Amino acid sequence: MKIAVALAGLAAMAAAAVWPVPAVFTTGNDTTAVPSGPMLAGNTTSAILNDALERYRAIINKETFTPPADYKMQLPATAGKLSALEVRLGCDDETLSLGTDESYTLDIPVSGKASITAATVYGALRGLETFSQLIVAYSGSRVIRNTPVHIEDRPALAHRGLLLDTSRNYYPVADLKRTLDAMSYNKLNVFHWHIVDAQSWPVESRAYPGLQKNSSYGADMRYSYGDVQDVISYARARGIRVIPEFDMPGHMFVVGETYPEIMSCLNKQPNWDKYAAEPPSGQLNIAKPAAADFAAGLIGEYTKLFTDEVFHLGGDEVNRNCWSEDPDVKAYLAAHSNATVETLLADFYTKVHAAVGAGQRVGMSWEETLFKSEYVPPKDTIIQTWIDEQSIPKTVARGYRSVASPASAYYLDCGHGAWLANFDGNSWCDPYKSWMHVYNFDPWANVTSSAQRELIIGAEVALWSEQADSVSLDNYLWPRAAAMAETAWSGKKDASGQVRTTAQVVQRLHDQRFRMVGRGIGAVPLQPLWCARNPGGCLLP
């Protein structure tokens, strides 16, 4: 009777479907009425927390979500009524960083006042999200099931990220804000803004104004300084850090539209594949000091505009052939017998990482900088791995901090076929990463030493935009990014030490998906509604 046990377990969970699941979660057997109107209170000077209280008041007061499995259920009898939710902060400080304490405790009695206790503003925000998810509606009346509720919660990973590429195709600021909303509904806390790439340069530069002027996709497809500040502020209000990426020295064709003199292999056609991973080709010319100066200038400018402690330098998919065929590089190497393309690249990295340090920032780089160059990054550099799942254990074995973004599990653009217009084949990272595949990935796999496990600081899904833009954004991201979010917040194992399975969590993810749709996020369905309503009915025997 294994199936009957599983079904009973799933049904019992339906009423308390918090996503991601809290670390400690004890429940009772009563139902508590939730009155309409403002009832969230916090004695705080934090504008961020006060804004969040306002925001969650609005979310709660219009919540109409009913768990799909409860579709035949009437309003249950209530044993008490919530009078208020009080938020108690350890400290009103609003600093948001990799080290921010996001833990919180939430208590909801059968009747009376609920409370969130948190060390920081951002822990309180996480508690508010959890509180909002406990509220469900039956016949238009809002209740909290299974009271009293006691929750103690904290994240498994400090960096829980989502990368969006706004260069290959552009996304309006409204899309970014909606994405930040959805991230907050899943306790994600890093928006990795892959803001420029070879195809377009949407962001304003005051040091190099030609970049945006010549290489944004148009006047209506730009991010001004004001837009960036607006996005950072909107993100911070939701406890989300914004890490910008200026990918160099590859992926920079677009710089050549303004500064061709510091570039190599600009838009080689038709054989671009000898020079770049995708068209248009173009890399900063590492034989030219002006190229490294330009890069340092960019970093100097954008470490002022972007306020987070971490600054991403890219460093992926550098093509050696682009340089070895470059006339200036050839001439330089002919004149300097000790130099090679590799030493030039290492010199370049030395300069740009120094510029990051000069900007009082911590560098972040794609894994090639560590594994495929002669450069030795500063020890505080955060290494984002994507090529191979085994790069995570390799990174921490080298003593570097790791953010896990394996293409094999966390690249949300995969599986939509090739996009070069004459190739009827699969995407390079086929297949599509289903929510189950995303969910089942373990960032800690093959890392046993506790010191090395602590160096695994993050996980991040990525949406590269070759085949995505505003029209498809939500469908690509949700609910698959939510699947990663539970791993990153809750870890892989439940309280009993068992790895959570997709069969165990699917019902909660249905709930989260419908909740998100109700909040205006275009999250795709997991299954026929019949399956969401009949827990356990859609499992492979």
Added chain:
Amino acid sequence: MKIAVALAGLAAMAAAAVWPVPAVFTTGNDTTAVPSGPMLAGNTTSAILNDALERYRAIINKETFTPPADYKMQLPATAGKLSALEVRLGCDDETLSLGTDESYTLDIPVSGKASITAATVYGALRGLETFSQLIVAYSGSRVIRNTPVHIEDRPALAHRGLLLDTSRNYYPVADLKRTLDAMSYNKLNVFHWHIVDAQSWPVESRAYPGLQKNSSYGADMRYSYGDVQDVISYARARGIRVIPEFDMPGHMFVVGETYPEIMSCLNKQPNWDKYAAEPPSGQLNIAKPAAADFAAGLIGEYTKLFTDEVFHLGGDEVNRNCWSEDPDVKAYLAAHSNATVETLLADFYTKVHAAVGAGQRVGMSWEETLFKSEYVPPKDTIIQTWIDEQSIPKTVARGYRSVASPASAYYLDCGHGAWLANFDGNSWCDPYKSWMHVYNFDPWANVTSSAQRELIIGAEVALWSEQADSVSLDNYLWPRAAAMAETAWSGKKDASGQVRTTAQVVQRLHDQRFRMVGRGIGAVPLQPLWCARNPGGCLLP
């Protein structure tokens, strides 16, 4: 210099990017201004044509589409001005059927009055769509490029379809109407409404009211008679036939929620896979005369509600085990020594096809009815193939008419991973069918006899909704359904007899995609905008 030639060819096509491409299309070198305001005229008593003139007036008067490759172009000098578009009909008759003549001729002079000449109202509608696509905007001014234009056009296939499954997940009527709009922009002409399946019964039944009452997903997820009539009328106004499918005897679990006594193997769990292709299992009980009577009753009712000459009976994925283990079937077979499950199934098909005939309709069936049963369908039955691309030649070799829907090319739901909640694997019909893969499929492959080629009457893409609903509808369908639409309307070859390649047509499809987005359809991007703006720049060498 092959690439240079190709680029020049693509650039020259950019200004006249009609999708699907017309059969005969000659152009000049001038540009004609298109004034605002109503200027479409037709001397007709056809309400459908008059409505279409109104509709296209609105579309044209708000057209802001500029071909992406022309993003730097200023308004070209105009050599003349359009004074009106006159539509000349051979006949005002509004009959819409498989045999309807959809051909038209379109002439646009450099200056003066343009004209559409068509034998029928529906040919005129196709001409209006073409005319609307010739209008492009530069700096807010609308023009037609490359005038004078002369087009002669007609479809390669009479049945150009799109299947939507509204049972596994529900779609509001507004979604269906938007889909019909998008179909009309691509000259598709059959909406195959897979209206019920095992998971829900959204449509009203007056003969069996319990079906909708008990088995729709909810009061807000139903199609009333009025809704169906509204959809049919909306479709007809766009020259689109609505073919309903009532899939039997499999895929009918939902009937068992009201009539369990006529069903076999109702929702067997957990081993549903022995009884059905997916949960919940349930088939009409072929040993019970009441089951065939019920089916005939359904057909009797719905051949009145649905007005098209074709009525789809389903017949796919019938599971023999569901019956061979059924106690009633066993008892029947024990008492009738000449009977088998196969003879019972053939008897069932005989009765339901007779009911279709009694309703003055032509039956349509999935290929299993022809290839995997002992039943011999009436010779006028239209066979829809899906399992194997070779089923198309096999169907026409047997003398039946074929509509091609191979899962390997035309199933738009494939490639999103498995959906049973405990299986981290690929979808059964992986990979995702990219627009290029859809485009490259040839429904006429391996059929050489002209008599047999004429039996290939249609092509149809399908969206099964296990992992799709209102939130993801447009993303799944567009522009991939448009890729099929060009094959179905224009055939595989250009005027010189060469098979069109994706590299040749990608620029036109970019245009069509952006045009559709402008008209409110959520069609996904094919590539980075950079590629759309730089024809030939994103090809595999």
